[in-house]
Amino acid sequence: MVDNTRRRLFGKHALNHADNPLPWLKQPQQFTEQCTRCGRCVSACETQVIIKGDGGFPCLDFSKAECSFCYRCAAACPEALFLNQDHLPWHAKANVESNCLAQRNVDCRSCGDSCDEMAIHFKLAIGHVATPNIDEQSCSGCGACVSVCPVQAINIHHR
Template sequence: MSQGVDPTRRALLRGRFRPQAKVLPLPWALPWTQFSAGCTRCDGCIKACPEQIIVRGEGGFPTLDFTRGECTFCGQCVDACNEPLFLPRTLSPWSLKAHIGSGCLAFGKVFCQSCQDACELRAIRFRPVAGGIPTPSIEPADCTGCGACVAGCPTQAITVADPREERP
């Protein structure tokens, strides 16, 4: 009746399992397969980012960490790159959008509007609930995927991802 050992379960039980972080593309970056094939991992984009949200990710490739702040779309990461890995800055920087998960305090009947306060474009709105706590919703047309709401969320209930990709 031996079923073998699941190494991910064992790692989880020992506290060593870390789910693989989703790689968030830099603004205006080519699709990941092209970007990762051409990126020299020189850290030029990391050093150039005034918001310090570009970090070394899996394999040393640059990725975004919105827990550190938001992307202002300044384009300094693009300018710092010596490789042809970015689209023209006249195009949309990406298709990323914010998503509010079930860990949101408002969904747990606790008043919090930190994400709305962090969103300069007011893409996050709170709908009144009769006799209850207002609940958040994101207006996709207004959301730039900048990540300001991620750093502002006390429960880390907000993720930024491409809405065309499946969420966990």
């Protein structure tokens, strides 16, 4: 039996940047056609959240760090694949999944403690621990809450 998911590693479309694009991309859907995989954005990233992913294409790994929106990745790109810094970096927001400890009645507030924007609030309920709620207006999608979650219940979703 052939594992078709492994075949993607050898193709130019190995990484789906529509699901996890870098900040400020002009055309996320065409990123793999335009990126030369030079690695300058990876080297320039101050928090090291950008790594070389499948096929050598840069991708974000929020399990390691958060995006500080420093714009160094965009400034380092020789292909000019990024928008100007005065644009919104992306329309990404954090999302709490069903395996969250608080939803299993275990007190945990690590995501809220790590959120500089204070976009994660905890809803109190009688007889239960407080559960996290994300204010989408305040959430920048930086990913600071992802790596601190002990059960990997938080993901960054691009809209």
